Amino acid sequence: MARPTDGTGYSGIHVQLDGVPSHHLPLLLTAYQHKFGRDVEAISRHLIDDVAVGWHELGTDLLDGAPSTLVAALTGGEHWPSRTLDHLITPDGSPPVRMTVTDETADEQDMQWGYVLHQQGIEVISLLHEDIGPLVDWATDPRTAFNDHPGAWSSLAPAPAIRATHSTPPQSAPAVPPAKAGAPRPATRR
Template sequence: MGSPAFIARPAANGGYAGVHLQFDSSPPNMVPLLLAAYQFRFRRDLEALSRYLVDDVVFAWDEIGTDLLDGSPPGLLQRLTGGAQWPSRGMTGVMNLDGTPAEREVITQDNSVGHYWGYVLHPAGIEVISRQNDPRGPLISWDTDPRTHFSEAMALWMPGTPPPMSLPRDLPKLTPAPAPTAPTRTATRPPRR
């Protein structure tokens, strides 16, 4: 079952501009993936993350996948998904009623009706918008541990209030996976003649 959302960048007019996301869009699913992607796969490069999620998708996202966890510390995938893996998938082959290919629609604060959730990628963190409440939402810092639990109760995501989240106690600090090391070369003796 779809739970439409959008992922967006802040816009110059104070609003946002983004792209549609069809499935698995509630905060317990999306926020940990976005935090981990920013911290590990995209190495805190918000521009690269925004390009990937908002600009580079051809039409819209069908689903955001665990490929966003590439480069994450060992065990994070297991913690967030129980070990399940699936790829991010863009929507393809979307047609208008007359049979012509549909064009991408930019989601803004003016046309986001019908989207349950919104995720705006600000420099300071992720603004989570519950469309039940307001056109704005609380901000989750990019430094938040991706293992944090986030509520999916829309009524709790009110602007001007702390995000409804809780971090399990006594978790070890997450550290990036070590960079791969180059294979060691062994000296070889030239063949005898």
């Protein structure tokens, strides 16, 4: 999880379970739209600044304040808390240090996905494929099913939404053809 820096880079915090787009994007979009009142700085502070070491995983507590029907559609009724990496034990007994991630260190940390919180939306970076990625607009419906294939997240194309999982069209879903066969499914814990 990161925020942009001056220029084209980013800086943020390590998420152990860095998560595929179909898991993280619904959580992040819903958190921005409901829990954090559409305030990019507030969600960035919570996810990046207020964490001492890093995140183990992001949980459904990010959905607090969202309508119960939306939460049920995204989680299938499953609930789990976000967990931090604050209680790590180092081999030498020293206190654990903050696991900062930058565009230079992401490859070294063996990460697969990066999520950069811009004012316009979430940049999704498939770190197995590229160092930059397309933006998913903050107004995108969280129930949109997203493609999890790393090659689909090219910086040269719009964000690869599959299709909405409800009868009304998403607010700002990218206009791209379906990229994956099969019925869309709600985000599940990974």
